[in-house]
Amino acid sequence: MGSIKIDDQRLDSASVASKLHWQTTNNSGYSILERPYGIHAPKRLIGIGAGATGICLAKFAEAIPNLSVQIYEKNSDISGTWWENKYPGCACDIPAHIYQFQWALNPNWSHYYVDAKEIFAYFKDVVEKHGLRKHFKLEHQVVGATWDEKEAKWEVEIEKADGERFTDWCDFLVNGSGLLNNWKWPDIKGLHSFQGKLTHSAAYDLGIELEGKRVAVFGAGSSGVQIVATIQSTVSHLYTWLRSPMWISNGFASRFAGPGGSNLKYSEELKQKWATDPVAHLRYVKMLDDELGKRFNFNMINTPEAKLAVDFSRKQMEEKLKSRPDLIEKMIPTKFGIGCRRPTPGPGYLEALVSPNVTTYVSEIREITPTGFIDSEGQHHEVDVIICATGFDTSFKPRFPIIGNDSRDLRDVWEKDLTSYFSVMIPSFPNYFTSLGPYSASNGSLLPSIEHGCHYILEIVSKAQRERIRHISPKADATAEFCAHSDLLLKRTVWNQECRSWFKNGTIDGLPRLYPGSRAHFVEVMQPRLAWKSRGQARRYHVTAPLEALNDNSRPYQQYATTSNQGAPPFDLRADLTFTRTLAPNASCSDQKPALKTERHAGGSQAQQGCAPVYPFLDSSF
Numbered sequence: 001m002g003s004i005k006i007d008d009q010r011l012d013s014a015s016v017a018s019k020l021h022w023q024t025t026n027n028s029g030y031s032i033l034e035r036p037y038g039i040h041a042p043k044r045l046i047g048i049g050a051g052a053t054g055i056c057l058a059k060f061a062e063a064i065p066n067l068s069v070q071i072y073e074k075n076s077d078i079s080g081t082w083w084e085n086k087y088p089g090c091a092c093d094i095p096a097h098i099y100q101f102q103w104a105l106n107p108n109w110s111h112y113y114v115d116a117k118e119i120f121a122y123f124k125d126v127v128e129k130h131g132l133r134k135h136f137k138l139e140h141q142v143v144g145a146t147w148d149e150k151e152a153k154w155e156v157e158i159e160k161a162d163g164e165r166f167t168d169w170c171d172f173l174v175n176g177s178g179l180l181n182n183w184k185w186p187d188i189k190g191l192h193s194f195q196g197k198l199t200h201s202a203a204y205d206l207g208i209e210l211e212g213k214r215v216a217v218f219g220a221g222s223s224g225v226q227i228v229a230t231i232q233s234t235v236s237h238l239y240t241w242l243r244s245p246m247w248i249s250n251g252f253a254s255r256f257a258g259p260g261g262s263n264l265k266y267s268e269e270l271k272q273k274w275a276t277d278p279v280a281h282l283r284y285v286k287m288l289d290d291e292l293g294k295r296f297n298f299n300m301i302n303t304p305e306a307k308l309a310v311d312f313s314r315k316q317m318e319e320k321l322k323s324r325p326d327l328i329e330k331m332i333p334t335k336f337g338i339g340c341r342r343p344t345p346g347p348g349y350l351e352a353l354v355s356p357n358v359t360t361y362v363s364e365i366r367e368i369t370p371t372g373f374i375d376s377e378g379q380h381h382e383v384d385v386i387i388c389a390t391g392f393d394t395s396f397k398p399r400f401p402i403i404g405n406d407s408r409d410l411r412d413v414w415e416k417d418l419t420s421y422f423s424v425m426i427p428s429f430p431n432y433f434t435s436l437g438p439y440s441a442s443n444g445s446l447l448p449s450i451e452h453g454c455h456y457i458l459e460i461v462s463k464a465q466r467e468r469i470r471h472i473s474p475k476a477d478a479t480a481e482f483c484a485h486s487d488l489l490l491k492r493t494v495w496n497q498e499c500r501s502w503f504k505n506g507t508i509d510g511l512p513r514l515y516p517g518s519r520a521h522f523v524e525v526m527q528p529r530l531a532w533k534s535r536g537q538a539r540r541y542h543v544t545a546p547l548e549a550l551n552d553n554s555r556p557y558q559q560y561a562t563t564s565n566q567g568a569p570p571f572d573l574r575a576d577l578t579f580t581r582t583l584a585p586n587a588s589c590s591d592q593k594p595a596l597k598t599e600r601h602a603g604g605s606q607a608q609q610g611c612a613p614v615y616p617f618l619d620s621s622f
Contacts, residue, residue, distance in 0.1 A: 033468070040065040040465040046156055046170040047071040048142045051080025052101075052447055053176025053435035055127060056454040058135040059103065064462050070168065072158055074141035079123035080178055082116050087204040087223060087389070089230030090116040093251050093345040098289050098445045101126065107274030107281050112257045112264040145173055146403040147430060152470040154431065172461050175398065176435040179502075182399055186218050186390040190368035194386055201227060201389040208385060212236045216373060216381075218365075219389030220246060221502075222344055227389055229348035232355055239373075239381065240353070241361045244500050245333035247313050251345040252444075253291040261347070292444045296518040299339045299443065299493050306494065309338045320350035327353060330362040336497035342442070391502065396438050396513065404429035414438075418513050419483050421474035422526050424453055430471035431464075433457045438513040439486055441522035442503070452523045489516035 014034035017024055025031045043066065047057045050073035061069045077083050092099050096109035099119070104126045110118060127133055139161035146155045154173040159165045183202035185191060192198070199205040201223040210231050216239040217228055225248070228240055250261035258264035274281035297305040314332055321327045333340075353360045363376035372382040396418055402410040405428040413419075413426070420426050423440035424433050441449045464472055490496050495503055495512040504510035515522045 035468075038466050040067065040462065041468055042066045042068075043171040043461065043465050044068045044070070044169070045172040045174065045461065046142075046154070046168060047174045047176055049073060049080060049176040049178060050075075050078040050136045050138070051082075051176060051178050052123070052450045053174070053178070053454065054078070054080075054136070055123060055132060056101065056451055057174060057176065057458070058132040059101075059130055060454050060458050061135075064458060064465070066465065067461065069135050070170070071136045072140040072142050072156075073136055073138050076139055076161075077124075078127055078136060078138070079120045081181055082120040082123060084181055085116055085202055085204070085223070086206060087201040087227055087387070088210070089226035090201075090223070091226060092116075092119055093222065094292075094445045095251075095253050095257070095288050097285050098253075098292065099447055101447060102451060104130070105278070105281060105285065107278075108271050109266060111266065113251055142177075142400065144401045144403075145432075146401075147405065147432070149405065152430070172431045172433070172457075172464075174433045174435065174457060175402075175437075177398075179392065179396070179436055182393040184390065184393050186388055188218070188365060188368055191386075191388075193370050194368050194372075195370040196372075196383060197385040199385075199387055201387060202392065204387075210234055210385060213384040214372075214382065215239070215385045215387065216383045217387045217389060219391060220344075221389065221391050222342070223391070224389035225344050225346040225349045227387060228352050228358075229346060232348075232352035232358060236357065238352075238358045239361070239383065240358065241363075241365060242327070242331055243364075245331055245335075246341060247333060247338045247343055248317055248331075248346045248350055249313055249338065249343045251347065252343075253288050254345075255291060256288060263347070289444075293518060293520055296443060298337075299495065301337065301492060301494055301497070306337050313338055317350060321354060323354050324360070326362060327360060333499065336499040337494040339443075339494040340497045340499035341501045342503070402429070402432070404432065418511075419479055421479045421482055422456070422522075423515065424456055424526075425474045425479075427474050427476040427479050430473045432473070439483065439515050441515040441517070441519040444519045448523060449519055452526055456526055486514075486516050487511060490514065492516075 013036060014024075016022075017032075017034060024034070045057070045061060045067060047054045047069065048071075050071050054071040054073065055078065058069055058071055061067050075083055091113055092115075093113060095112055096106075096114040096118070100106055100122065106122055106125075127136075141159045142156060143159045143165070144157040147153075148155055153169050153171055156168045156170060156173065157165060158168060181202070183200055185200065197205065197208045199208060201219070211234050213235055214237045215231065215235045217224055217231075218241060220240070220242055224240070228238065232238055251257055251263075254261035256264075274284070295305070295309075297303050298309045300306060317332050318328055321331065352358055359381075361375060366374040366376055366378065368386070369380065372380060373386075374380050395414075397411045397414045404410065404426075408428055410426065410429060413428075418438040420434065420438045423437040424435075426432065426434070426437075435450055435453050436446065440453075460472060463469065490512055493512075493516060495501070495514055498508055500508050501512070503512040503514055517525070
């Protein structure tokens with residue numbers, strides 16, 4: 001019935017009731033809403049950002065009747081971070097065959113790991129093949145959003161490329177603007193006095209010529225590592241800095257990347273085989289996903305796997321840095337394990353640091369001058385180019401005001417305490433959803449987490465359409481329980497050790513805001529708790545049992561890594577959502593204090609108390 005179009009004459013049950021002289025109102029004034037159950041009411045959803053989340057939303061929403069979708073994107077093209085990042089060596093350190101959508105598997109990846117250009121081309125191809133371009137408005141930046149409690153809608157302010165602003169409205173707002181696109185300049189004295197070429201890795205100037213130039217690279221995260229390894233053989237001299245200890249590792253799932261962890265190039269014969277035999281391709285994808293997933297125990301402190309990973313990486317780094325004992329002492333961590341900071345795969349990076357044309361500092365820079373920089377010992381060095389690979393603002397706080405219930409600004413709420421329910425929903429912000437918010441799964445490929453987040457969001461949206469729910473948000477106590485549970489479990493992980501990490505907003509001793517289990521565990525547990533139960537009854541989720549093995553080719557591959565779901569005990573959470581329904585026309589109930597209530601008990605029976613059904617554990621009103 002949910003597929004019936006909104007203008008179908010069969011929906012006019014009011015006319016049928018009148019024609020057949022059916023009673024529609026009882027003695028208490030209660031009226032039946034003359035709409036067949038299960039019809040999707042017309043709703044509008046706005047998405048912020050046309051990266052992986054926006055593309056997924058656009059695709060999945062097409063399966064939901066009567067849901068219109070508009071995605072606003074600030075850039076001039078889709079794919080988010082893979083359009084923005086164009087610096088030398090920019091690539092994904094996750095194997096390409098598991099950095100793709102489950103519903104758009106690509107058998108034609110050129111290499112085991114691929115660069116930003118190829119990933120951008122993949123996302124563009126997906127959008128074109130699936131006809132999703134119509135959902136996107138490019139060069140439209142969302143600059144504010146305010147919840148209208150009376151209308152139960154979001155008022156969204158958008159700015160076009162020419163500076164013109166306008167307002168749009170929606171029933172549901174999804175923030176998919178991502179973490180890695182709000183870049184920042186480093187705080188270095190005199191930086192903007194430099195008269196040579198100054199650029200940031202996240203807004204890289206492709207017109208800069210590097211061959212034979214003297215180049216300074218600030219930053220030793222993923223982008224800095226890739227830049228140094230890529231340009232070292234091209235430049236005349238390279239200066240770089242190591243601010244804090246870091247583990248340099250092989251690429252993720254490097255066991256299948258080729259000899260010595262090299263970047264395997266796929267043959268045309270193999271690509272053709274996968275194109276004509278999707279089952280064989282899926283088996284390969286599952287094998288790689290399982291390889292990543294089974295390494296989750298590396299993140300758990302004091303485990304044999306964690307010790308093995310540290311010993312292996314230390315020996316590897318010591319061998320490659322043996323000509324620079326000072327770098328070994330400064331660079332190899334002693335206070336935290338692999339994973340406290342996101343592991344940094346760096347083929348060629350350690351070799352570059354000890355090359356004759358590279359000066360690697362283990363001390364802070366003193367100042368930037370118009371022609372170069374002054375090092376910590378007071379020596380001046382002239383350079384032609386400065387590249388700042390100094391990362392992003394990963395504080396989770398939105399870059400524009402998002403105003404929820406009681407005029408609460410999400411920026412202020414998250415300044416005090418980063419909370420969320422499964423990274424997707426936030427108390428007091430009705431009909432508002434985030435992708436990769438606080439407590440999202442971080443290990444392995446992010447695309448499965450994004451996909452399942454979109455499924456979660458749209459399942460709730462669909463339910464709201466079918467059951468005429470005006471607004472919905474997580475309960476504060478259920479959210480607090482989830483966060484407390486996660487924070488306690490995180491103390492068992494390397495993410496909580498003493499290191500400077502963007503998991504902790506660049507601090508050393510802050511709380512990591514990650515999901516404490518594996519990605520597959522996150523996917524399994526992250527299901528909308530929409531089964532109605534009476535107050536006080538807990539629903540227990542046994543989620544640590546082993547998942548099915550690799551040979552089940554009928555299911556989405558990410559959920560079937562054989563060992564990747566370990567890491568957290570069963571959840572024991574109360575029903576978690578609060579919502580308000582639309583009142584039936586002509587009903588006599590007050591919006592504020594409904595006179596009639598119906599409580600649905602665990603056995604399915606209803607004890608009538610009055611007007612519209614209320615599920616007390618949801619603190620609901622109708």
